[in-house]
Amino acid sequence: MNKLLAALMTTLIAGAAFAQAAAPAVPAVPATPAVVKAEAKAEKSVAAAVKSEAKVDAKADAKVSKAEAAAAEKKTKALTKSANTKAKADAKAAKADPEDKAKAMAKADKTDAKADLKADKAVIKADTKVDTVRIKAAGDKAAASAETTGAKAAAAADVKAAGSK
Numbered sequence: 001m002n003k004l005l006a007a008l009m010t011t012l013i014a015g016a017a018f019a020q021a022a023a024p025a026v027p028a029v030p031a032t033p034a035v036v037k038a039e040a041k042a043e044k045s046v047a048a049a050v051k052s053e054a055k056v057d058a059k060a061d062a063k064v065s066k067a068e069a070a071a072a073e074k075k076t077k078a079l080t081k082s083a084n085t086k087a088k089a090d091a092k093a094a095k096a097d098p099e100d101k102a103k104a105m106a107k108a109d110k111t112d113a114k115a116d117l118k119a120d121k122a123v124i125k126a127d128t129k130v131d132t133v134r135i136k137a138a139g140d141k142a143a144a145s146a147e148t149t150g151a152k153a154a155a156a157a158d159v160k161a162a163g164s165k
Contacts, residue, residue: 038162042155049151056144060137067133071126078122085115 089111096104 034162049148053144053148074126078119082115082119
């Protein structure tokens with residue numbers, strides 16, 4: 001067992017050392033004026049794409065934050081309204097005459113259930129809206145990232161094409 005463990009560890013260490021070995025040098029594109037110009041243009045277009053992506057990400061995050069704040073406000077309002085309705089119904093039931101107490105309590109329970117249902121629906125609707133905004137924001141971010149990746153690839157291709165002239 002010890003020999004097997006030693007062999008596995010040796011293989012792991014050797015593999016890690018091999019993975020850290022310097023990669024063979026990739027032949028560089030000669031620095032002709034066309035290549036230098038293409039590289040400058042490529043850097044500029046990539047920088048613009050990265051800046052655009054950052055702007056899209058910031059807008060998406062702001063939309064999500066705004067939606068979350070609005071949802072929290074709606075939830076608080078719905079739950080507060082529900083609590084007030086329940087308190088009024090319970091107070092009314094407590095003031096009822098002793099012979100009507102059972103009927104008043106039943107009515108208060110029904111009112112409580114309706115208030116809870118209405119509050120739950122409002123909370124669910126607010127959460128759904130936030131989730132929708134989050135999904136759209138994630139899509140916007142992914143699209144911006146893809147555009148940046150495409151700009152980088154196009155820039156690399158332009159530099160390569162300039163080197164082959």
